[in-house]
Amino acid sequence: MVSKISEKSLMSQRFFLADEGQQIALAKKVAQHLSSSFVMLLQGDLGVGKTTFARSFIQASGFDGVVKSPTYTLVEPYPISNNRQCYHFDLYRLANPEELEFIGARDYFNNNDVCLVEWPEKAEGFLPPADWICAFSHHNQGRNLIISALSDKGKKLMLQAFSNF
Ligand SMILES: Nc1ncnc2c1ncn2[C@@H]1O[C@H](COP(=O)(O)OP(=O)(O)O)[C@@H](O)[C@H]1O
Numbered sequence: 001m002v003s004k005i006s007e008k009s010l011m012s013q014r015f016f017l018a019d020e021g022q023q024i025a026l027a028k029k030v031a032q033h034l035s036s037s038f039v040m041l042l043q044g045d046l047g048v049g050k051t052t053f054a055r056s057f058i059q060a061s062g063f064d065g066v067v068k069s070p071t072y073t074l075v076e077p078y079p080i081s082n083n084r085q086c087y088h089f090d091l092y093r094l095a096n097p098e099e100l101e102f103i104g105a106r107d108y109f110n111n112n113d114v115c116l117v118e119w120p121e122k123a124e125g126f127l128p129p130a131d132w133i134c135a136f137s138h139h140n141q142g143r144n145l146i147i148s149a150l151s152d153k154g155k156k157l158m159l160q161a162f163s164n165f
């Protein structure tokens with residue numbers, strides 16, 4: 001399904017996602033294995049599939065509804081499994097990082113909930129430490145994805161989610 005294009009390592013793993021279906025399948029796989037709080041940064045150019053990934057993750061985590069791109073609202077909350085919220089950020093339109101305070105972001109990064117952050121570069125220095133950085137890029141008609149695990153929790157999820165990929 002999803003072809004791995006480099007050796008598996010504890011810290012980072014690389015995937016080629018040939019079409020939207022593979023992007024969705026990977027996000028679902030991650031959701032199935034994540035039951036705790038988590039901070040995931042989604043990097044990459046416009047149109048690279050960050051929202052597609054986030055939407056599939058949120059729906060596969062138990063939210064039964066429409067997931068829109070939070071481009072204008074900056075953040076949208078979704079109730080998901082295990083009594084968590086998933087906060088989906090799109091910081092593309094953030095004028096300056098201090099604006100994060102006004103949308104209450106400090107309360108969203110906590111010990112219970114999941115935060116998915118598109119355009120984290122816009123708030124550099126104002127975000128808490130990430131568990132994963134997902135770096136998407138265009139490759140032919142599909143996408144390359146490099147996931148880097150930056151915390152123990154992030155490494156554990158990587159091993160669990162991709163052990164049989
Ligand atoms: N792995 C993939 N291969 C090809 N097209 C994809 C892939 N993932 C997503 N897409 C397509 O890319 C387009 C843009 O996706 P979107 O999630 O809105 O990007 P972003 O949030 O990064 O701007 C959508 O039409 C989606 O179907």
Ligand SMILES: [Mg+2]
Nearest residue numbers: 050051069118
């Ligand atoms: Mg987007």
